Amino acid sequence: MNNKKVTIKDVAARAKVSRASVSRVLNDYPGVKPELRERVNQAMDELGFAPNYFSQALAKGRSQSVGLMVRSLGGFFFGSIMCEVEEVLTKAGYQCMVTSGHGTYESERAAMEFMVSRQCDAIIVYSDCLSDEEIIKINQAGSPVVLISRFIQELDSQCIRFDDTSGAYQATKHLIANGHSDIATITGPLSNQDARDRLTGYRKALEEFAIPYRPELVLESNFQVPGGKLATEKLLAAKHHFSAVFYGNDEMAIGGIQALNHAGLSVPEDVSVIGFEDVPLNEFLKPKMSSMRIPVASIGNLAAKRALSLIAQEELDLALEVDVQLMERESVKTI
Amino acid sequence: MNNKKVTIKDVAARAKVSRASVSRVLNDYPGVKPELRERVNQAMDELGFAPNYFSQALAKGRSQSVGLMVRSLGGFFFGSIMCEVEEVLTKAGYQCMVTSGHGTYESERAAMEFMVSRQCDAIIVYSDCLSDEEIIKINQAGSPVVLISRFIQELDSQCIRFDDTSGAYQATKHLIANGHSDIATITGPLSNQDARDRLTGYRKALEEFAIPYRPELVLESNFQVPGGKLATEKLLAAKHHFSAVFYGNDEMAIGGIQALNHAGLSVPEDVSVIGFEDVPLNEFLKPKMSSMRIPVASIGNLAAKRALSLIAQEELDLALEVDVQLMERESVKTI
DNA sequence: TTGTACGCGTTATCAG
DNA sequence: CTGATAACGCGTACAA
Numbered sequence: 001m002n003n004k005k006v007t008i009k010d011v012a013a014r015a016k017v018s019r020a021s022v023s024r025v026l027n028d029y030p031g032v033k034p035e036l037r038e039r040v041n042q043a044m045d046e047l048g049f050a051p052n053y054f055s056q057a058l059a060k061g062r063s064q065s066v067g068l069m070v071r072s073l074g075g076f077f078f079g080s081i082m083c084e085v086e087e088v089l090t091k092a093g094y095q096c097m098v099t100s101g102h103g104t105y106e107s108e109r110a111a112m113e114f115m116v117s118r119q120c121d122a123i124i125v126y127s128d129c130l131s132d133e134e135i136i137k138i139n140q141a142g143s144p145v146v147l148i149s150r151f152i153q154e155l156d157s158q159c160i161r162f163d164d165t166s167g168a169y170q171a172t173k174h175l176i177a178n179g180h181s182d183i184a185t186i187t188g189p190l191s192n193q194d195a196r197d198r199l200t201g202y203r204k205a206l207e208e209f210a211i212p213y214r215p216e217l218v219l220e221s222n223f224q225v226p227g228g229k230l231a232t233e234k235l236l237a238a239k240h241h242f243s244a245v246f247y248g249n250d251e252m253a254i255g256g257i258q259a260l261n262h263a264g265l266s267v268p269e270d271v272s273v274i275g276f277e278d279v280p281l282n283e284f285l286k287p288k289m290s291s292m293r294i295p296v297a298s299i300g301n302l303a304a305k306r307a308l309s310l311i312a313q314e315e316l317d318l319a320l321e322v323d324v325q326l327m328e329r330e331s332v333k334t335i
Numbered sequence: 336m337n338n339k340k341v342t343i344k345d346v347a348a349r350a351k352v353s354r355a356s357v358s359r360v361l362n363d364y365p366g367v368k369p370e371l372r373e374r375v376n377q378a379m380d381e382l383g384f385a386p387n388y389f390s391q392a393l394a395k396g397r398s399q400s401v402g403l404m405v406r407s408l409g410g411f412f413f414g415s416i417m418c419e420v421e422e423v424l425t426k427a428g429y430q431c432m433v434t435s436g437h438g439t440y441e442s443e444r445a446a447m448e449f450m451v452s453r454q455c456d457a458i459i460v461y462s463d464c465l466s467d468e469e470i471i472k473i474n475q476a477g478s479p480v481v482l483i484s485r486f487i488q489e490l491d492s493q494c495i496r497f498d499d500t501s502g503a504y505q506a507t508k509h510l511i512a513n514g515h516s517d518i519a520t521i522t523g524p525l526s527n528q529d530a531r532d533r534l535t536g537y538r539k540a541l542e543e544f545a546i547p548y549r550p551e552l553v554l555e556s557n558f559q560v561p562g563g564k565l566a567t568e569k570l571l572a573a574k575h576h577f578s579a580v581f582y583g584n585d586e587m588a589i590g591g592i593q594a595l596n597h598a599g600l601s602v603p604e605d606v607s608v609i610g611f612e613d614v615p616l617n618e619f620l621k622p623k624m625s626s627m628r629i630p631v632a633s634i635g636n637l638a639a640k641r642a643l644s645l646i647a648q649e650e651l652d653l654a655l656e657v658d659v660q661l662m663e664r665e666s667v668k669t670i
Numbered sequence: 671t672t673g674t675a676c677g678c679g680t681t682a683t684c685a686g
Numbered sequence: 687c688t689g690a691t692a693a694c695g696c697g698t699a700c701a702a
Contacts, residue, residue, distance in 0.1 A: 007695055018673045023697055031671060053452040054393040055695035058678050063389075073417035073433070079409035086408055086435055095449050098408070098433040100421055114430050117388040225615055258619045280560055284593045286621050342679055353689045358681055366687055390679035393694050 006047045015043035026051060057119060065095040066307050067115030067123040067143075071103050071192075075223075075251070076279045077296060078126070081148070084300025085124060092308050094121070103192060105129040116143050122307040124148065128192045144310040146303050149194060158310065160302045160320050164194045167292040167324035168201025171246050171274050174290070174326055176209050179335040180244040180272060184217040186231045186256060188248040195223070198248050198276060216240050221252055228252025232259035243271055243335060250275035250282060250291055257289075257331075268333035278327050287330035295322050341382045350378035361386060392454060400430040401642050402450030402458040402478075406438045406527075410558075410586070411614045412631060413461070416483070419635025420459060427643050429456070438527060440464040451478050457642040459483065463527045479645040481638050484529060493645065495637045495655050499529045502627040502659035503536025506581050506609050508543075509625070509661055514670040515579040515607060516546050521566045521591060523558040523583040530558070533583050533611060551575050556587055563587025567594035578606055578670060585610035585617060585626055592624075592666075603668035613662050622665035630657050 008026070012019040017036060024032050025040045043049075057063045068085050070078040082098055089096045099115060101108035108129045115123050116138060126148045127135065136154055139145040147159045175183050185202050188195030199218065206213050219235055221227040228247060235242070236259065247253035253275035257267050267273050267287055275282065278293035299322055309316035343361070347354045352371060359367050360375045378384075392398045403420050405413040417433055424431045434450060436443035443464045450458050451473060461483045462470065471489055474480040482494045510518050520537050523530030534553065541548050554570055556562040563582060570577070571594065582588035588610035592602050602608050602622060610617065613628035634657055644651035 005695090009695080019696080020673060020675095020698075021671090024672085027697080033671060036672080050448075050452065052393070052695050054389045054398075054454070055678090056697080058387070058389040058393055058680095059695080059697045061678080073421055074411075074414035076409070079414050082408035083435075090445075095434075099430075100418075110425075113385075117385065119389070225619060229619075254616065254619050261621070281589065281616070284560060284564075284589050286596070340679090343681095344679075354680080355682085355689060355691090356687090359688085362681080368687065371688085387679050390694090391681080393696095394679080394681040396694080 005052070006049045007052070008049070010047055011040065011043045011049050014047060015040045061119065062121055063119040064093070065097055065118065065120055066304075066311070067118070067120035068096055068098045069101050069108065069111045069115065069123065069125045069127065070098065071101055071126055071128060073098070073100050076281075077249075077277055077294070080296035081126075081300040081303070084297045085304045088301060088304040089308075092304075094308070094311075101127060101129070103128050103189070109134075112138060116141065119143070121311045122146065124303045124307050126150075128194075144307070146307045146310065148299060148303055157316075157320070158306060160299055160306065160322070162294055162299065162322045162324055164197035164324075165201040165204070167276065167294070168198035168246070169205045170201075170324070170326055171276060171292050172202045172205035173208075174328070175244045175246060175272060175274060175332065176205060176211070178244075178272065178332055181209075181211050182217070182240075182242040182244070183211070184219075184235055184240075184242040184245040186219050186221050186228055186235070186245065186247050186252050188221065188223040188252075190220050192223075195220075195248055202246055214240075217242055221248070223249050223251060225251045225255040228255030229259045230255070232256040233263075236260075236263050244332070245271065245273055247273065247275045249277045250279045250289065253289060253291070254281075254285070257285075268331050272332040272335075274332055282327070282329065289331045290329045291327050293325045293327050295324075298322050340387070341384045342387070343384070345382055346375065346378045346384050349382060350375045396454065397456055398454045399428070400432055400453065400455055401639075401646070402453070402455035403431055403433045404436050404443065404446045404450065404458070404460045404462065405433065406436055406461055406463060408433070408435050411616075412584075412612055412629075415631035416461075416635040416638070419632045420639045423636060423639040424643075427639075429643070429646075436462060436464070438463050438524070444469075447473060451476065454478070456646045457481065459638045459642050461485075463529075479642070481642045481645065483634060483638055492651075492655070493641060495634055495641065495657070497629055497634065497657045497659055499532035499659075500536040500539070502611065502629070503533035503581070503583075504540045505536075505659070505661055506611060506627050507537045507540035509663070510579045510581060510607060510609060510667065511540060511544050511546070513579075513607065513667055516544075517552070517575075517577040517579070518546070519552040519554075519570055519575075519577040519580040521554050521556050521563055521570070521580065521582050521587050523556065523587075525555050527558075530555075530583055537581055549575075552577055556583070558584050558586060560586045560590040563590030564594045565590070567591040568598075571595075571598050579667070580606065580608055582608065582610045584612045585614045585624065588624060588626070589616075589620070592620075603666050607667040607670075609667055617662070617664065624666045625664045626662050628660045628662050630659075633657050 008022045012022045025037045086096045099111035101111050122144045124146045132152045151159045187199050219231040221231040275291035278291040282289040343357045347357045360372045421431045434446035436446050457479045459481045467487050486494045522534050554566040556566040610626035613626040617624040
């Protein structure tokens, strides 16, 4: 194949100007004679010229791209965030490079190194494992970082927050308000910050209403449907009484409901269930599942906007905290 | 911040060798004296040197990364593919750069240009809108392309295929085998190839069993839950009789079931439903939904492996076609 | 307004 | 086995 990459030099020759001039029209510099500009443009078209990205990046030290690290490339939560981030970024002329941290330290570290090495003009991060220091260091090293669902004092204005703890607290309180006191909870992997926070919120609510915390009613799972099912089966097998369960996310709740049904228990008649995150599907389940809504789209939107403002080095006057909200539906019964 | 990026030059000075030698140990070239190698490595460590990615890419014309274009960053189908592709790629020392084609021509074109400009060593593509010619051209221009769910004769060995048409045919046939003949279908956007193929399969089955094709029983929707609901409501409003509906994917089927229920119809007693793709959730719905399973993980796996083999320029002796499989559950009733 | 010449950080070629 | 030095393709002070 005729793989003679056409370069700025070829264009210059064709248009009978210097390479510098070509570069100028390429980056539309102010003072260039229209006539010359026209000639160069024409030459570009005729030769089918496209600037070499690496050369550009190397020469000016910016990549016109922002990185996005999520925990997983699959699933509703991160899927929604990716969609939103990608949309506003592309609209702004930036490209979005997505990587997965897999929730492990090595992976997160590698992903960050990757994005830094590509000189992402900014990096949006959902990190479970990286230390504050590491993140701060990266931020200072030239790639401004936007944190999702994590707060670091020094990076105050670069953190998009929503309160897992408070959300879990509200969820549990909702259960309590409906007369429940034997409340179980299935958490995500406690190595994840969000899972821990949600557990904390659960405990806080219990505490506030003077309900003793019973470790036998809390099981750790993995934020996924089959995991939720398994954990619920274990819970059932243990034969401790409970009238409600708060699931660390909706996926697990869905699995849990199935396990409950299998055991001949129906929701919400026999046991009440509340989830977390509020996947769109909740509306379509039977019974419709109550959950805490995390405004994922807003989060993605804010994160991307903040990244952009960081690049432009302008202040952004936006509230960086979003609220989680109780969505009452049919899976919680008053007793 | 002390942003003096340390370069190969600094390392060379520190180790008292030439830049060329540093480069050699960096790319572990065969003939380098261990003693010198050691000295350079030490200098690198002391200086905290990390090679500049753009320089490397510029100099050697390869980027050590492969691109992946999907239709959407969200949703189960593409989420699973992304996960799988990313996993095998990272394991092989490649980085994966994900972009979204949004199912529109402009977007797909831009995404491809992006990946080409980054000199992806290979590109994995799920494309709805690009023409065969465009794809072939990109493939020849130096970035080998792997197609997912699309067949182009000239790129025969680079197409990971599964048969949408045959899958839809099987699904419809399954309905027919269960005694149904008034079968509606809700399709995805017919601008998408897969949606069209699934419709074709539906028609083929009808034809085979001499059931007349009734346009009033086919509605176009958008592959999403609310869309499926809406379309089903329209179908209901039209008052044509049907005893079963084949949904172009599970998401729409889930929305559809809700609409059915709202209208006082229960599944499968009053109307049978079958979906497509087989999201893991199907197991957990009530009733458990029958569907055609597309082995998404295998697809991602194959695509990535093929991309790798293309880069290495070695033949890959793998079957590039995967089967979709009927998962019979509870949403189809024999009448 | 336009051209010259050098720098960006690496790799590749070719002597030595 | 190692060291100069020329690419790689583009941006940009500086000069004209």
